[in-house]
Amino acid sequence: MQKIRAGQGKQADLDYIREYSATIMETSRCGLGHTSPNPILSTLKNFPLLYSAMLKGGADRTQPTFDIQDAIEEARSIAQRRSYIFDRDFTQ
Amino acid sequence: MSGDSFTFTIDGVEIPATKGQTIMEAADAAGIYIPRLCDVEGLRHQGGCRVCTVKAGGRSAAACTQPAAPDLVVDNETDHLNTMRRHLVEMLFQEGNHLCPVCEASGNCELQAMAYRLEMVEPFRFPGLEPCRPVDASHPDIALDTNRCISCGRCIRASADVDGKGIFGYVGRGIHRRVAVNGSDLAHTDADINDHAVSKQVCPVGCIIRKREGFSIPIGEREYDHGLIGDEGDSE
Numbered sequence: 001m002q003k004i005r006a007g008q009g010k011q012a013d014l015d016y017i018r019e020y021s022a023t024i025m026e027t028s029r030c031g032l033g034h035t036s037p038n039p040i041l042s043t044l045k046n047f048p049l050l051y052s053a054m055l056k057g058g059a060d061r062t063q064p065t066f067d068i069q070d071a072i073e074e075a076r077s078i079a080q081r082r083s084y085i086f087d088r089d090f091t092q
Numbered sequence: 093m094s095g096d097s098f099t100f101t102i103d104g105v106e107i108p109a110t111k112g113q114t115i116m117e118a119a120d121a122a123g124i125y126i127p128r129l130c131d132v133e134g135l136r137h138q139g140g141c142r143v144c145t146v147k148a149g150g151r152s153a154a155a156c157t158q159p160a161a162p163d164l165v166v167d168n169e170t171d172h173l174n175t176m177r178r179h180l181v182e183m184l185f186q187e188g189n190h191l192c193p194v195c196e197a198s199g200n201c202e203l204q205a206m207a208y209r210l211e212m213v214e215p216f217r218f219p220g221l222e223p224c225r226p227v228d229a230s231h232p233d234i235a236l237d238t239n240r241c242i243s244c245g246r247c248i249r250a251s252a253d254v255d256g257k258g259i260f261g262y263v264g265r266g267i268h269r270r271v272a273v274n275g276s277d278l279a280h281t282d283a284d285i286n287d288h289a290v291s292k293q294v295c296p297v298g299c300i301i302r303k304r305e306g307f308s309i310p311i312g313e314r315e316y317d318h319g320l321i322g323d324e325g326d327s328e
Contacts, residue, residue: 016217023179026152027142
């Protein structure tokens with residue numbers, strides 16, 4: 001949920017939540033466990049637009065949650081120069 | 093005796109059972125392995141980990157606590173059940189700090205072995221809870237690293253029922269429930285290295301550590317290094 005609220009979620013995460021919820025509901029011993037995923041499931045069911053607005057896209061086989069700027073930030077600081085490819089305003 | 097014995101089927105195999113036996117006891121006696129974490133021979137059943145969930149007559153039930161019944165049809169090794177078991181084991185991994193490469197129990201760990209058996213091969217899609225609990229190394233012979241605890245309750249039952257001491261117990265509720273000792277730390281309990289609760293077969297993970305015994309068997313030659321858990325028995 002934190003991941004989705006931070007805007008880092010993708011569609012597969014929602015499917016995963018549903019899978020886990022089904023497991024919890026089926027394997028629980030008592031009624032609390034049988035019903036515990038219901039709050040999340042009912043929001044998934046009733047507010048699909050809100051969820052889809054929070055998700056990252058990614059139909060072109062890219063990994064939607066991968067942030068290239070974030071990933072090369074450390075290398076930038078070590079090399080003490082900007083990226084030729086990923087920094088558009090690069091000048092030697 | 094003859095009036096109390098009957099048969100039921102697990103995955104189509106006919107299994108003899110007697111009245112009062114649970115599904116798992118009957119399966120063990122017949123050499124059929126049902127995955128389990130919180131259940132161990134010699135302790136009473138708890139039905140807490142739910143990894144032994146089977147389909148008994150179409151309904152999900154924990155095999156360690158569900159009594160066998162005449163002509164019951166039990167499904168054990170199905171994709172559906174193993175997927176659910178894998179989810180349960182994944183959730184156990186995410187609730188604790190299970191860093192197999194640095195853990196002394198690697199290779200002897202039932203949780204790790206169960207993950208291999210259930211083909212838990214993907215990285216977790218959600219971040220773990222990463223608890224930070226202090227290690228209790230106060231006792232001269234025993235150390236306690238509850239970061240690795242899966243709350244199976246085996247040490248609790250062993251200490252209370254076999255040793256008659258009650259050193260371990262649950263504290264907290266819900267996600268905060270964990271195993272604690274009956275005292276300010278382990279040194280201030282009557283825990284002893286010869287207790288059944290601290291013997292090797294009780295803790296399924298590397299939570300209860302027997303001091304000065306680490307790596308006496310090298311990694312690679314340990315109990316579950318040779319094959320999947322449950323396959324070391326006669327037949328599958």
